Amino acid sequence: MDAIIKVKLLTSELWENKTALEYLKKSIEIGDQSPNCNTGENKANTFLNIASVYSNAGKHDVALSFCENAANLLEDMYEESKGTSGNDLLHEK
Secondary structure, eight states, X not given: OHHHXXXXXXXXXXXXXXXXXXXXXXXXXXXXXXXXXXXXXXXHHHHHHHXXXXXXXXXXXXXXXXXXXXXXXXXXXXXXXXXXXXXXXGGOO
């Protein structure tokens, strides 16, 4: 009986991960078609959420690539915003 419960839980978790990834990836597609909705920060957060799902599924190498994509996007945003007012709040001394 325990084995059946474990299989059902695993199947449920796999289904939830698959569904979560579908929705997260779809949100990126929608955002790419509507740039006003998909700021770089939103896209980076979505990448991190995707990474979390992959990591929870034990696919750490895939998760790492999404983390790197998020970090690169945020770094690019920071570089673009240097010198503009209000964007250096996190880097105050």
